[in-house]
Amino acid sequence: MARHKIAVIGVGKIAQDQHLPVIDASDAFELAATVSTRGLSHNGLPAFRTPAELYAALPDVKLVSICTPPGIRHQYVREALAAGKDVMMEKPPTTTISELDDLIAEARKRGRVLYQTWHSQFNEAVDRTRAILAEEGVSTLRIDWRESVRKWHPGQDWVWEPGGFGVCDPGINALSIFSKIMPFPVFVQSARLTFPANRQTPVDVEITFKSDQKHAPQLSAGFNWLEESGEIWTFSILTRAGNTLLLEGGGRRLSVNGELVVEHGDHEYGAMYAHFARLLDGKKSDVDAAPLRLMSDVFLLGARENGPEFEW
Ligand code: NAP
Numbered sequence: 457m458a459r460h461k462i463a464v465i466g467v468g469k470i471a472q473d474q475h476l477p478v479i480d481a482s483d484a485f486e487l488a489a490t491v492s493t494r495g496l497s498h499n500g501l502p503a504f505r506t507p508a509e510l511y512a513a514l515p516d517v518k519l520v521s522i523c524t525p526p527g528i529r530h531q532y533v534r535e536a537l538a539a540g541k542d543v544m545m546e547k548p549p550t551t552t553i554s555e556l557d558d559l560i561a562e563a564r565k566r567g568r569v570l571y572q573t574w575h576s577q578f579n580e581a582v583d584r585t586r587a588i589l590a591e592e593g594v595s596t597l598r599i600d601w602r603e604s605v606r607k608w609h610p611g612q613d614w615v616w617e618p619g620g621f622g623v624c625d626p627g628i629n630a631l632s633i634f635s636k637i638m639p640f641p642v643f644v645q646s647a648r649l650t651f652p653a654n655r656q657t658p659v660d661v662e663i664t665f666k667s668d669q670k671h672a673p674q675l676s677a678g679f680n681w682l683e684e685s686g687e688i689w690t691f692s693i694l695t696r697a698g699n700t701l702l703l704e705g706g707g708r709r710l711s712v713n714g715e716l717v718v719e720h721g722d723h724e725y726g727a728m729y730a731h732f733a734r735l736l737d738g739k740k741s742d743v744d745a746a747p748l749r750l751m752s753d754v755f756l757l758g759a760r761e762n763g764p765e766f767e768w
Contacts, residue, residue, distance in 0.1 A: 617657070
């Protein structure tokens with residue numbers, strides 16, 4: 457079967473680390489062009505400065521994958537849908553719930569496929585955790601999501617601007633796992649957000665969640681962006697059946713009562729593109745707003761504190 461011609465919009469860190477190599481290796485997709493404000497091309501393929509230039513020059517390219525920061529994404533996705541394209545978009549989907557709702561409605565109205573991705577959900581260890589919690593319930597759950605902004609977003613000033621999410625940019629990956637594995641609805645009860653005094657987004661966040669469960673499970677999360685010792689992307693869970701689950705490595709390793717149950721490498725983006733191909737075949741969209749809703753609630757309810765200034 458012919459491969460789908462696709463263009464990547466925004467040739468930054470995640471496009472270069474994941475999207476372009478995964479498309480290069482894919483049986484289902486063929487890169488046709490890039491859109492880059494800096495004019496970056498890939499493998500000598502055409503590079504356009506704006507999406508409009510791409511749509512005018514290569515009308516037979518029917519798919520785009522939008523890898524820009526979230527602030528521009530609503531405009532770019534709307535423009536792509538209006539041009540008749542099916543769209544895959546990076547996380548966090550948009551900067552507001554209203555924008556995401558608008559894109560869902562717009563894709564439906566135009567009969568286009570909209571795939572809003574959450575890469576951390578594509579891990580077998582996450583699926584195994586979900587299955588165990590569905591069976592055993594949750595007594596306590598603690599999320600620790602700590603990494604270095606200097607390593608993962610080197611020099612990216614947009615992360616510190618309003619709408620840039622700050623440490624909630626990686627933190628929303630944790631919430632995408634959380635909303636997938638929890639066997640009952642969860643809500644933000646309270647939050648504390650610490651902002652560098654010279655920046656507009658938080659560097660450290662502590663969250664307490666609540667639920668409708670009579671046994672009042674203890675649910676909390678802590679995100680930090682100044683961890684230089686390596687990544688700590690961990691869920692520590694005690695089930696109601698008394699088993700202790702440790703989901704580590706951003707969802708790639710699960711131990712139960714200290715025994716390793718599943719461990720695997722990084723297949724997230726390959727699995728996401730395979731899922732996109734299935735959505736295209738079935739002409740179905742896939743948008744999960746739950747992680748963005750929870751994160752928005754953190755910003756709505758959170759108490760603000762100022763911390764030390766941040767410089768790269
Ligand atoms: P990045 O390195 O800053 O790249 C984003 C690219 O988008 C820029 O290089 C630029 O590409 C384009 N761009 C930036 N601002 C733009 C604007 N105002 N208008 C049009 N184009 C613009 O950021 P990133 O780390 O790749 O992150 C992009 C998205 O991927 C974010 O939503 C992030 O949460 C998500 N993500 C990042 C990582 C990671 O490890 N960093 C992991 C998973 C997901 P051109 O110069 O080519 O135009």
